[in-house]
Amino acid sequence: MDNTAVSAMFDEFADWLEIDDENPFRVRAYRRAAQVVRDLPEDVAQVAAEGRLTHLEGIGKDLAGKIVEFLQTGKVAALEELRSKYPPTLRDLLQVPDVGPKTVALLYKRLNVSSLDELEEAAQAGKLAALPRMGKKTQENILRGIQLLKQSAGRVPLEVAWHIAESIVAELKPLPSVEQIIPAGSLRRWRETIGDIDILATTTGASAEVMDRFVHLPGVTEVLAHGETKSSVIVVVDARRKYSVQVDLRVVPPGSFGAALQYFTGSKDHNITLRARALKQGLTINEYGVFEEKTGKQVAGATEEEVYAALGLPLIPPELRENRGEVEAAAEGRLPDLIDLAAMRGDLHAHTTYSDGHNTIAEMADAARARGYEYLAITDHSKPLAWGMDEKTLRKQIKEIRQLNEKYHGFRILTGCEVDILSDGRLGMDAAVLQQLDIVIASVHSNFKQSREEMTRRIIRAMETGLVDIIAHPTGRLVGQREGYDVDVPALIEAAKRCGVALEINAHPDRLDLNDLNARAAKNAGVLLTINTDAHAPSNLDLLRFGVHTARRAWVEKKDVLNTMPLDGLLKWRQQRRGL
DNA sequence: GCCGTTTTCGGCCCGACTGTTTTCAGTCG
Incomplete structure (x- = not known):
């Protein structure tokens, strides 16, 4: 619970430092601290109490002090001082694509723009194009970005909504008067963003106790209604971004x-x-x-x-x-027999410190074993990404994985790579080393603004190399933050079918890519899917459920998903696919 | 701000791309 708050504090700190034009490495230290605390598998307050904060990677004396100060007082003096220099809404501008801290500072200093509305106004008035290093195109891009933000405004990401709903249910369920309690609404349908959260309960006798408790829960900033059968509150959470969402609690008789x-x-x-x-x-x-x-x-x-x-x-x-x-x-009796979490036998997309992951291969493998998986594919990035591996590093990793595998029984680390698809569709890693791997994932990380034709051809070419088993996050979209690159999804599906390539449902709640509709189209075309977390830390493996429920929204059954196969079936599929 | 050490300060994933500029700052991954 505290971890999220501490992590958000550091992220906000980093935002203000950047806007304030601080030393980028100092900023990175704060970002890193935010990440470390967010991924921490135990309560940060516990770590603090035991004086172990500075044992954490990237937490030194100063940041440890700020964590303690925050835990004790709910505030950090240095952050308060930074905050006082700027209007609070200035930070919202960072959410606009193509607007970073330098631009935010410029907008504030030169145009006195300090909120999204003011930015939109200034852009519409053509004032941005007059600023140094800005022009008409930038102005248009910013306007488009604001539109996108507005479309998702008022809706919170699925993961945030579940976090809120589950903690409310956990608070109310133990009350003696509560019989049944469950989230309903779009949350229960696992839509990718949630407008408001509906929670439904039945009680034995009067509902006053549960309603009282509900309107006084931590995080409640406003009580909109407080009745016997329905209460509504506004809850504010600060994860990586700040969200506020309405939560309705309804109490009904058991018979209804x-x-x-x-x-x-x-x-x-x-x-x-x-x-x-x-x-x-x-x-x-x-x-x-x-x-x-x-x-x-x-x-x-x-x-x-x-x-x-x-x-x-x-x-x-x-x-x-x-x-x-x-x-x-x-x-007509033809509902699909939907896939569920229990059917998943492993994860085929995970990162380690070999690229931008936070943990070692062994740590990730142990986390996968702890979740009862039969296998975990280690798929670190390739060059030319800055943090990607070259052939030599990948060979070293393959060797390390083979050694680690010797001590496991009933579990296997699969060798792999998330190889970068270059602008022209070639792969960022030599064929010779890719052919040695158990699983090759390919994906796009650059040059997002290619034309639809170029992008489509680019990804299809990657499939046609015959070296690629899976296309990861096929459209590149980020939920509520970035539209995908322009790509002909039906053409990708057709090519995947022809080349025997599996398409990923990336389970990360920021991605959910393919989305429900595209995944359903892929399934209907007979394309094999795979549901993976893209984990960068052990705790990320738990995000799989978001992928599984997206697959369920896509009418996907167990047989449609590659990583429901046992290990030998998976390896056989790969051999057949590669014509070996 | 952290880290590692050549113990007291220098290095910190960095390359591609865009839109601006006429050589490069800013953003992104």
Whole structure:
């Protein structure tokens, strides 16, 4: 809990230092500290209490002191001093693509721009183009960036929303009056961003206790409503960015729990289709139950299964409830047997200190074993990325992995590489060394502004080398932050099918790439998928669930996913794929 | 600001790309 807050404090510190034109290496020290604390597998307060802070990588005497100060007082004097130099909203400008700290400082000094709205105004008035080293194109890019931000404004990323919802449920569940409590809404459907969080509960007797507790939870900054059956609050969290989100808690009678859960899970369009179906059968549905239209007699309501069954349907998994054909499929008995987390046998995309990961191969492998995996592919970056490996380093890594594997039973580290796809579609690593690997992932990390044709050709060429098993994060998008590069996804899917290449659903909640719709198209085309975390630290392996639920939104079944295969099946697939 | 040591300060992943400029600053990964 404290880890997130401390990490956010350091990130904010780093932002202000950068805007203040501080020594970049000092800034990096703060960023690194933020990262280290964020990925810490134990409570930072515990580490502080035991005087072990300076044992952490990148935490020295000074930063340890700031952590202690923050834990004890909730503030850091040096940060307060920096904050006082600028308007608080100035920092928001950093969220705009192509706007970095130098530009923020320039905008503030020269135009007195200190908020997103003022930036948009200044850009529309053509004032940016007049600044040094700025021009019309930059001005247009900034305007587009602001539009993108506004589209995602008011919505929080899935991971942040789950974090909030789970901590609220954990606080309320132990109360003696609480019977059942579960998040509903788009969160339960695992949409990639969440507007507001709906939590549903049943109580034994009065609901006052749970409602009281709810409106006084830590993080609640505003109480919008405080009633017996419904309360609404605003919760503010500061992760890497600051988010505020509305959380509604509803209490319903046990006999209506299923109907309410169904109703508040949505989607709205799914519910409309369902209600239309009910009417044809002489039934009506609302949040209290399913009723006979003529007599008003309740025929279902306590469980969701009951509600769907009353309409002659099997339970439709929440992830499918987007009115994308799921009601018809359910009626015809052809709902997919969706993949789940338990079906996953390993992770095929992970980084170590050989490139930009934070941990050793052994540490990552141990984390994978602790999660019951059969295998973990180590896929560090290749040159020409600054932190990428060259052939010599990769050979060294292969050797280290082979040595490590000697001591494992029932688990294997797979050798691999996330090889960079160069602008022309060639790969950033020699074929000879790639052919030695268990798994070759290829992906784009540069020159994002190529034309659609160039980018599409670039990635297809990489597939056509025959050296690539998986295309990682195929569209390059970052949820709510960056549109993907312009690429013809259907053409990629066609090429993946032709070349026998698997496409990744990158499970990182910032990526979720392929997204649900693209992944469904890939599945329908018969392309094999793989769900990977792209982990840069052991704790990142737990992000897999976000990928699995995205796959479920894409109607994906176990058989569609490469890393549900046991190790020998996986290796056999790879051999066949490479024509060996 | 941290780290490692050649113990007291110098180095810290750095290259590609864009949009500006006419040689390069800023951003990104």
